[in-house]
Structure formats: C-alpha cells, structure tokens
Amino acid sequence: MGTFLIILIIAFVIFMIIGATTKPPSTEKVNNNVKRKEIEINLKEFPNEYTFSVKGVHLSDYSYPIFNICKEFDLITLVPEPDNSFDSDAIKVVNSGWDIGYVPAEETYEVHQIIKKENISYIETLNISGYISVIVKIRYKN
Incomplete structure (x- = not known):
C-alpha cells in the first residue's frame, strides 16, 4: 500500500508539472485578426502605403526581440x-x-x-521559421 501511494504521489506531481508547462491553445491568430481589424479601421485616414523588408533581422543583436517580442500588426517606430x-x-x-x-x-x-x-507604421508580415524576415508597412497621409 505504501509503494502504491508513493507512485500515486509521483504521478500526481508529474501531471502537475506537465500541466504547468503546457501552453493553453493559441489565441495568437484571433488576437492578430483583432489587431489587424483595429489597424485597418484606424488607417482609413491614411490612404497611401509603402512597404519594405527590414534589413539586419538575422543579426544576433536583434534575435531576442524578433523571436520573443515582435508580432504581426505590432506598431513600430522609425x-x-x-x-x-x-x-x-x-x-x-x-x-x-x-x-x-x-x-x-x-x-x-x-x-x-x-x-x-503623418503616418502609422506596423509589422505587416513576420517570418521566423527558416529564413527570418520582417516586412513593415507604412501608411501615411499626403
């Protein structure tokens, strides 16, 4: 009986550890869709656009924010x-x-x-699998 109780406690601890480290289902896509809609609503006053690919994103100085901070439709500063x-x-x-x-x-x-x-700039596309790339779109008034 004592061995069974120890095994049960160990199983419970392992279950708790796995549960604590497992991420909940991703809402990233939903959040990005909401962000995109908000940006599109706010950009009606900014009819012009310019897009470019950010240079240097592959350098180690930029790897932390690219992989951990940046998301599509994040506003950026130039x-x-x-x-x-x-x-x-x-x-x-x-x-x-x-x-x-x-x-x-x-x-x-x-x-x-x-x-x-007057302008608004944001990350239009972020690719961190394979070849790293960040595409920025600037929307601006005349």
Whole structure:
C-alpha cells in the first residue's frame, strides 16, 4: 500500500508539472485578426502605403526581440540616425523599445520623406521559421 501511494504521489506531481508547462491553445491568430481589424479601421485616414523588408533581422543583436517580442500588426517606430557611423541616412526600426533592424539603404530617401508626414507604421508580415524576415508597412497621409 505504501509503494502504491508513493507512485500515486509521483504521478500526481508529474501531471502537475506537465500541466504547468503546457501552453493553453493559441489565441495568437484571433488576437492578430483583432489587431489587424483595429489597424485597418484606424488607417482609413491614411490612404497611401509603402512597404519594405527590414534589413539586419538575422543579426544576433536583434534575435531576442524578433523571436520573443515582435508580432504581426505590432506598431513600430522609425527612428532616423543621423549620427550612425556607417550611414548618416540610416533609419532604425524599433518595436516596443527594442531595435529590430534598419530600413534598407536604397529605400531611406523615400522613407525619410514619408516619415515627415503623418503616418502609422506596423509589422505587416513576420517570418521566423527558416529564413527570418520582417516586412513593415507604412501608411501615411499626403
């Protein structure tokens, strides 16, 4: 009887550990659909759009936020870096206070012109399986 009780207690502990570490069913898709609808409603006033692929997302400096913070339809901030030692036209892409990469050098002129206007920028597509990529869409007024 004592051995049976010990086995039962061990089984209960294992069950509790497995239950505590198992994630509940994902609501990510539902949450993303809600976010997307909210963004689309708010963007009716922003008829123009510009899309680019964030550069540098494969670098280790950006891996934590890319894998753990970023989600599709997160609002992002585009921050000009005139003191950047590599490119004075550089524009950093920031999500929730985390640097996630840069606007491609060949697109900084257009993006500089757009961010002077009223705009909303967000992650349109995030791919972290296989080849890592982050696509940003900027919606802006004339």
